[in-house]
Amino acid sequence: xxxxxxxxxxxxxxxxxxxxxxxxxxxxxxxxxxxxxxxxxxxxxxxxxxxxxxxxxxxxxxxxxxxxxxxxxxxxxxxxxxxxxxxxxxxxxxxxxxxxxxxxxxxxxxxxxxxxxxxxxxxxxxxxxxxxxxxxxxxxxxxxxxxxxxxxxxxxxxxxxxxxxxxxxxxxxxxxxxxxxxxxxxxxxxxxxxxxxxxxxxxxxxxxxxxxxxxxxxxxxxxxxxxxxxxxxxxxxxxxxxxxxxxxxxxxx
Numbered sequence: 737x738x739x740x741x742x743x744x745x746x747x748x749x750x751x752x753x754x755x756x757x758x759x760x761x762x763x764x765x766x767x768x769x770x771x772x773x774x775x776x777x778x779x780x781x782x783x784x785x786x787x788x789x790x791x792x793x794x795x796x797x798x799x800x801x802x803x804x805x806x807x808x809x810x811x812x813x814x815x816x817x818x819x820x821x822x823x824x825x826x827x828x829x830x831x832x833x834x835x836x837x838x839x840x841x842x843x844x845x846x847x848x849x850x851x852x853x854x855x856x857x858x859x860x861x862x863x864x865x866x867x868x869x870x871x872x873x874x875x876x877x878x879x880x881x882x883x884x885x886x887x888x889x890x891x892x893x894x895x896x897x898x899x900x901x902x903x904x905x906x907x908x909x910x911x912x913x914x915x916x917x918x919x920x921x922x923x924x925x926x927x928x929x930x931x932x933x934x935x936x937x938x939x940x941x942x943x944x945x946x947x948x949x950x951x952x953x954x955x956x957x958x959x960x961x962x963x964x965x966x967x968x969x970x971x972x973x974x975x976x977x978x979x980x981x982x983x984x985x986x987x988x989x
Contacts, residue, residue, distance in 0.1 A: 789820060789821065789822045789823065790822075790823045790824075790825060791822065791823070791824050791825065791845045791846060792824075792825045792826075792827060792842075792843065792844050792845050792846070793807075793824060793825070793826050793827070793844070793845070793846040793847075793848060794827045794834050794837065794838055794842060794844040794846070794847050794848075794849075795826065795827065795828055795834065795847070795848040795849065796828065796829070796830065796831035796834060796848070796849050796850040796917075796918050796919075796959070796960070797828055797829060797830060797831070797912075797917065797918075797919065797959035797960040797961040797962070798919065798960050798961055798964075798979050798981050798982050798985075799828065799848065800826065800828050800961070801985075803824075803826055803848070804826075807824040807826070810822070810824065811823070811824060827842070827844075828959075828961070829958065829959050830912065830913070830916035830917035830918065830919075830920070830958045830959035830960070831849045831850035831851050831854045831917060831918030831919075831921075832851070832854055832915065832916045832917065832918065832921070833916040833917075833958055833959070834847070834849060834854070835847075835849060835854035835855070835857050835858055836857075838858050838862070838864070839857065839858060839861045839862055847865070849918065850917075850918025850919060850921075850922070851918045851921060851922075852870070852876075852878075854918065855869065882979050882980050882981060883979075883980050884919075884922050884923050884926040884977060884978070884979065884980075885977075885978065885979075885980050885983050886898075886899075886902075886975050886976070886977060887967070887975065887976040887978065887983040887986055887987075888974065888975050889974060889975075893974075894906065894907050894974045894975070896974065896975050898930070899926070899927050899930040899931065899949070900930075900934070902927075902949050902952060902975060902977075903945065903948045903949055903952060906974075907952055907974050907975065908952055908953075908954055908972065908973045908974050908975075909949065909950075909952045909953045909973060909974070909975055909977060910953065910954075910955070910963050910966050910967040910972060910973035910975070910976045910977070911923045911953060911956070911963055911976070911977040911978065912956065912957045912958065912959055912960050912962060912963040912978075913956040913957065913958055916958045916959065917957070917958060917959050917960055917963075918960070919959075919960035919963075919978060919979045919982070920956070920959075920960065920963075922979075923977040923978070924946065926977070927945075927946050927949055927977070928942060928946055931945040931946060954972060954973065955972065960978055960979055960982055961982070963976060963978060963982075964976065964978060964982045964985060964986050967986060968985075968986040968989050969989070
């Protein structure tokens, strides 16, 4: 695909928001589209060309459902506008692991990851993304936000209400590996922030608490979706530390 044609394709991506039925408000969806365009342009300006009209979005674990809707809306719009069929392929995994895959040669056209640091790692190690990528759109090119939540078993039999309850002797905690998972890293930071606030800023006590918490984790999955499966389908653990959308997914299942 030539660069002008690719830029036209990206422009149509923004127009898709007017007809999508994704579970986002239109303004938020427009921001998401804009950020996707930003990253695509950064890859495209380095001379990437496509042998056919196929785009690979390398993303993190919990975005599968979001981008499924996103891709369907975009490809339908592009087909109606041009008659051309565009295939958007998806690759999902822990954010850190996905960044490493791109660094090691995975031929991504778009990256949509869970941590600024993961995108910055691609910038520094491959030069495939412009270093100023955060300045391309408002909110530092972050089109949406989420939070970390605690999901307990029905009836909350272990009486879990906050991070302080996660170190009780009988409690098993399920979360993903902070070395490979963006959600896992945010979960680690959430636990750290809670402990540091309650310990009056005593870093030694905070470190001890977080270490104790992770001693209650029987398995560290590489990505957030893996942890959701471990908790919701395999029945392991008393509490899941996860992205908010993963908690909703577990409730649905």
